[in-house]
Amino acid sequence: MAGMVNNQDMLALKSYITASDANQYSGLHKDTIMIDVTHSNLVQRHIELRFDLHETVEALKHKIHRKTGTPPDYQKLYIKSGGVVIGEIGSDESKMLGFYSIQSGMEVHCVDLNPHSASANGGYEDVSKVQKYKMSDEDYDKKKGTxxxxxxxxxxxxxxxxxxxxxxxxxxxxxxxxxxxxxxxxxxxxxxxxxxxxxDKKEEENTPPPGADSVEGITVGLRCEVQPGERRGVVMYVGEIEEIAGGGHWVGVKFDEPVGLTGGTVKGKQIFDAGGDRMGGFIRGKNVKVGDFPERDIFDELDDSDEDEL
Incomplete structure (x- = not known):
């Protein structure tokens, strides 16, 4: 039947996955090798790059330059096998790779000798060092089509x-x-x-906005849990906010995690300091329950989930 996987297919897959390393490169031409290239400043590993044994060290260095950004003049190359250095590639760039008896499965490790290399200290890979563009609320308000x-x-x-x-x-x-x-x-x-x-359109009800009774018992400083999502935090504000259309009383909450919609501001006005974007929110009193709601411990949650999930 079409789409069925038989034992023959599974055996073939197992054979492919568990193939002996000795046969891994058996299909290559005798003058072709596949080697890994690593770099002293980079975590990235370039897997199984293809070379000809008649290629020169100069060609190897230029390829490493394109892959890592390190110019040939600043490259110190070592040959590794099984993670252990077994040789060094000399400075004569006219020599062919075959001179060094490099074989498929080995590794050429490049040490960057440039003390001012841009790749040093995560320069190419650490995204936390990249300056990110951040638009102010004022500039975003001016943009059209957002x-x-x-x-x-x-x-x-x-x-x-x-x-x-x-x-x-x-x-x-x-x-x-x-x-x-x-x-x-x-x-x-x-x-x-x-x-x-x-x-279907529903007839609009002329109900007044939630009044003071909707936030009865909710005071600043109390721990709370907010629905939906059982989000926990602390009450930072209780009362009306004229900047929010619809009127009525609101509860300003500073959440324990970034699960809110604001940083404690409404239309540019700071109502309270939530400590960061998405750390705060303004919620109707009916969705806020105050009481003993300590900040959650992720490890406690993992223990609970183990009991409730099979």
Missing amino acids: LRDWAKHQKAADPKFSLQKHAKEHQALVEANRIYKTTGQAPPGFSFVNGKLTA
Whole structure:
């Protein structure tokens, strides 16, 4: 049957994977070798580069230059086998590789002699040393065609619009389309408008924004757990925030982990210091529970998960 894997296939795969190293290069021409190239300043290892035994040391050095960035004049080359240095490639660049009896599976290790080499101390590989571009909120606000710009226009057309609400509605629509494709029926709350599956419009309720009673018992300094996601943190602010449309009372939380949507600011105004981007959030009181919610220990969580997962 097509697609079936028989024992013959598995045996062939096992034979390929466990093939003897002695036969690994048996298909190469007698003058061709495959060697690894390593570098004193780099973690990266160049695996099984192909060379001809008639190539010169000069050609080898130029290839290493292209791979590592170290010019030929600053290269000191050693031959290794099994991780042990067994020889040194001399300064005569006219000699051929065959002169040094290099064989497939060996390694040529390049020591960079340049004291000012750009590759030193992780210069080529340590991405933490790369200066990253960071745009200020002011500059981002001025840009057109961004998510924030789009949300601003949506907000102008619908004062109750929010990205969270939009994401929730979009997720519901995707799920509704999936159900329709599976069952051929529009799920409850959805119908076809001009041939397109659309969420039914709900009559807007004239309910007032959450008042002081919605945050009763929640005070600054208390530990808390926020839904959704059981995110933990500490209460940093309780009250109204005029910069947030919709009014009502909010709870400002500084999270233990970067699981929030803000750093404690709203439209450029600092309400509280969350200690970093995505470390804070403003949540309605109904989604905040105060009490004994200490910061989680990742090792405790791993122990718990072992008991609950087979």
